[in-house]
Amino acid sequence: MAAPQGDGLSHLRPWRKGESGNPHGRAVRAIKLFELMAPDFGELSAVESAVLLQACRLMARGERAANPNDAVRLSNAAVRLLTTLRRKRSRPDRPPLRERLAAEFADQGDAV
Numbered sequence: 271m272a273a274p275q276g277d278g279l280s281h282l283r284p285w286r287k288g289e290s291g292n293p294h295g296r297a298v299r300a301i302k303l304f305e306l307m308a309p310d311f312g313e314l315s316a317v318e319s320a321v322l323l324q325a326c327r328l329m330a331r332g333e334r335a336a337n338p339n340d341a342v343r344l345s346n347a348a349v350r351l352l353t354t355l356r357r358k359r360s361r362p363d364r365p366p367l368r369e370r371l372a373a374e375f376a377d378q379g380d381a382v
Contacts, residue, residue: 297327297330299330299333300323300326300327300329300330301326303326303329303330304322304323304326306367306370306371306374307322307326307367308322309364310364310367311355311356314355318355321351321354321355322351322352322355324351325347325348325351325352325355326348328344328345328347328348328351329344329345329348331344332344332345332348
């Protein structure tokens with residue numbers, strides 16, 4: 271196999287002045303879901319926090335998915351990640367997440 275010629279960066283283009291490198295911005299919905307769900311699992315290690323954040327990102331992407339098949343695929347992946355965390359432990363003294371989400375977003379008119 272031949273080695274690539276040049277510096278390997280020829281396909282990249284620089285950002286124009288005033289153009290953002292992150293056009294979609296921060297994942298606000300995923301962060302909000304993470305903040306709502308994290309207390310259910312008690313103290314999380316760094317790896318467990320990363321798994322929970324990834325599950326929240328998948329759920330947020332599933333909410334925005336235009337294709338229903340993609341929404342189901344993303345939701346299933348999130349459920350698998352949450353199941354691994356739930357096996358660790360859950361806190362029975364807190365109301366279920368569904369009730370807390372309904373209370374949190376009732377005043378905003380968002381569907382849960």
